[in-house]
Amino acid sequence: MQFIVRTGMAAALAVGALAAVVAPASASASAVVADGAHAVSGAHPVAANPKTIKPAAYNQARSILANAGSQTAAKSHPVHGKDDVPVSYGTSLLAAARDEFRHTDRNLPAKQKKSDMSIPHYNAIHSAAKTMGIDRW
Structure with a gap:
C-alpha cells in the first residue's frame, strides 16, 4: 500500500515539475499588458491614454x-x-x-x-x- 502511495506522489510531483517547466515557455508566447489582459503574440502592447x-x-x-x-x-x-x-x-x-x-x-x-x-x-x-x-x- 505504501508503495502505491509513494509511486502516486512521485508521479504527481513529476507532472507538477513538468508543468512548471512548460508554463514559462508558453507564457512567453503572449505579452501581458498593464491591465492584466493577454495580448496576441506579436502584437504591440497599447499604452493607456494620459488623464x-x-x-x-x-x-x-x-x-x-x-x-x-x-x-x-x-x-x-x-x-x-x-x-x-x-x-x-x-x-x-x-x-x-x-x-x-x-x-x-x-x-x-x-x-x-x-x-x-x-x-x-x-x-x-x-x-x-x-x-x-x-x-x-
Whole structure:
C-alpha cells in the first residue's frame, strides 16, 4: 500500500515539475499588458491614454486635423487659459475627425485607403493622436 502511495506522489510531483517547466515557455508566447489582459503574440502592447493633455498639444492636433480638411476640428475652439484639459477633449476630436474622414473618403478605391480613409487623412489622424499622446480613441 505504501508503495502505491509513494509511486502516486512521485508521479504527481513529476507532472507538477513538468508543468512548471512548460508554463514559462508558453507564457512567453503572449505579452501581458498593464491591465492584466493577454495580448496576441506579436502584437504591440497599447499604452493607456494620459488623464490630461496640455492645451498646446490639443491646439496643435486640432490644427493638424483642420489643415487635413476636418470641418469638425476647424469649428472647434482652441483651448486657452487652462493648465490641462481632459483627455476626452482629444479623444472626441480624433473620433469626430476619423468619422468625418471615413465619410468623406467612402467612395475612394480600396487601394487608396487605409482604415477606411485616404492615406493623408489616416496620417493626419495619427499625427494628431501622437501629438497629444493618445493611443486609443
